[in-house]
Amino acid sequence: MGAAEAAALRLAELVVPGPELDAAVGDLVAALLAVEPAVARATKELLQQAPGRTLEQQSAAERRTQAALQRLRLGV
Helix, strand or coil: HHHHHHHHCCCCCCEEEEHHHHHHHHHHHHHHHHHCHHHHHHHHHHHHHEEEEEEEEHHHHHEEEEHHHHHHHCCC
């Protein structure tokens, strides 16, 4: 399977020409490292719990998590 087909089937999120691969990987790594650990943990937890929740429950959980992260960031 080629890159274009993988992208069309949504098996690949990003397809870049070979010479641009190192830069694309560098960009992805930088983006991942820029996320605060507490935010990454909270996002992972929300994603893991989402399948067992209704939309309303998930939205409420996200609001609670956002408020908690803001309090943590502000030291409140």
